[in-house]
């Protein structure tokens with residue numbers, strides 16, 4: 001579904017993503033890991049259209065994305081969440097979903113919004129102010145809900161579990177597993193916690209200094225000496 005071919009993103013002299021070739025399929029949960037600054041968010045930004053690649057190709061459902069503006073990519077089925085939840089201030093939870101859906105699909109589908117509110121456990125919070133009246137878990141659920149109501153084929157999740165305590169993390173992981181099946185949406189997730197990635201993901205891609213250094217099952221990748229070296233090197 002998503003195919004990256006030798007994707008490279010440079011910021012001046014810095015190569016943030018360096019020749020990454022990778023495929024993400026609709027029937028899988030694919031984890032993206034790597035030390036801080038490895039290029040994970042930049043790769044997401046290139047796929048969703050926030051940054052322009054310096055070279056390489058991005059295809060989604062066999063169509064090139066290189067000259068495709070942000071809102072068109074959303075309409076093609078690419079949904080994303082951000083590391084820091086970004087609700088629209090002054091608006092309720094439901095209004096946030098309406099705006100996200102309008103942007104992502106060009107129309108409003110109230111039934112889909114009701115289904116998504118129910119699924120993300122936000123139905124009772126639908127008329128609350130999104131910016132001031134939600135707890136962190138609810139804000140994170142809203143990020144997922146905003147992406148889900150655009151009917152995505154692929155969800156890019158940027159550290160959605162960060163900051164949650166263990167029980168909240170577990171509930172959230174279950175929700176992600178369920179939405180993957182119920183809405184048949186592929187997931188590409190950035191996450192630092194190895195246990196979370198191991199439980200959630202079918203495959204893992206590891207980046208270091210922008211390069212793809214390992215790709216395989218969670219076991220294969222986390223036991224790959226180059227991946228171990230990239231993490232221990234980053235900490236020393």
Ligand SMILES: Nc1ncnc2c1ncn2[C@@H]1O[C@H](COP(=O)(O)OP(=O)(O)OP(=O)(O)O)[C@@H](O)[C@H]1O
Pocket residue numbers: 011014016034035036037038039040041042043
């Ligand atoms: N807009 C930008 N301009 C200049 N440099 C940038 C920009 N965005 C990212 N970078 C640099 O590109 C590199 C990759 O950053 P990126 O945020 O993609 O890494 P990451 O793997 O997502 O890190 P983290 O796990 O800390 O979120 C870093 O060195 C970062 O400082």
